[in-house]
Amino acid sequence: MGDRLTLPDWNALAALADDTVPLLETSLLIARDEYPDLDPDLYDTLAQSYAEHLRHEIDAIEAWPLKMAAINRHLFEELGYTGNHDEYYDPRNSYMNQVFERRLGNPVSLAMVQMEVARRLGVPLDGVSFPGHFLVRLPVDDGLLVMDPFNGGRPLGVDELRERAKPHLGGDIPDDNALLHILNPASHRAILVRTLRNLHGVYAEREEWDRAARSADRVLKLSPDQPEALRDRGLAYLQMDYQSGARHDLARYLHLAPEANDATAVREQLVEISASRTSRMH
Structure with a gap:
């Protein structure tokens, strides 16, 4: 048995630097509000088992994009993780225990599964707070490999990225500098805040005001x-x-x-x- 996964204290998170906020642990802390009996170890062990299954294969591959292709194939094809296209606004898509159990999620939660597994294998995958849908990015020799976790980790070319950004920029197509700025890595804090904002939006729409208030309150624990x-x-x-x-x-x-x-x-x-x-x- 390894060390048990301990979840952080809500009141300690504001003082941490953006990227020292633990990503998996805090995402499970968010889920514990709704699922008080969840066992965090279960999901840590699951992510580790995915990484161990891949480790030999990944170590034998040289190029980052090919390492990432192998990780995506395991997660999205073999294990069947997929974007919940039918019930996009189901709150379970944002709760990581449910994402691991149902293998269904939204762009942010699926990105977190991808990042968790990739990083355990030494692959420096980051999230991207892209307008519209959350994405992931990997530095490669000649620039960035940008992928869509909601659609099986599909790589996105520069033209498609420009088109996707356009409606969120008042119809303007971003130039190279603007696009690179949009593709900056999202900090752990930013990823977790986006998760909570998604939950707030779902609960406000459903008029579940206690849960909407709780989601906003948790954002304030991360970013007073x-x-x-x-x-x-x-x-x-x-x-x-x-x-x-x-x-x-x-x-x-x-x-x-x-x-x-x-x-x-x-x-x-x-x-x-x-x-x-x-x-x-x-």
């Missing part, structure tokens, strides 16, 4: 004073009739992002909260 998370938690608190919490978060949001597009609407909501508080006191 992140304006959008304060707004999201405040609006969820409002739906839960937790007025003082909503007032605190929305006021803080306006302090941090006074020029935000929705600042006027949020100000109006604060006025309403204050008005209802006054009427309750009378």
Whole structure:
């Protein structure tokens, strides 16, 4: 038996540097909110077993792209990991215990499985917070190999990347410098925040306000004073009739992002909260 996988403490994460936030452990910490009985060791052991299965083959391959092709073949073809195209907004796609058990996920969670296995094999795979769908990247001799974990780890050429970025850049096609900037590696913190923002979006859409508030609250454990998370938690608190919490978060949001597009609407909501508080006191 190796060392047991210990999950971090939520209150310790804010003080860590972006890339020293442990990726698998914190993703399982997120899942434990919804699945309190999950055994983190199970998923650590599973990722390790995938790596051990591949180790001999990977060590015998010289070129990074061919190493990566072997990892992708094992994960996506032999083990059957796949993007959940039918139920993209199922929250289970964001909870890593469920992703490992169902072998179904969204772009971020599948990227985390890919990264976890690749890195255990010495392959320096990084995530990319690409607009739209999360991607992964591997440095190769002549540049970058960019892949789509949601679609079997398929490599993406530069023209397709430009096309994918275009709708998110007001219809402009990014030049080489802009594209390289978009393809910068995502820090562990950024990947985990994206996971939680996805969960918040799903739960807000379903009007499950306690879970929406929790997802935003967890973002704030990773990145205190992140304006959008304060707004999201405040609006969820409002739906839960937790007025003082909503007032605190929305006021803080306006302090941090006074020029935000929705600042006027949020100000109006604060006025309403204050008005209802006054009427309750009378």
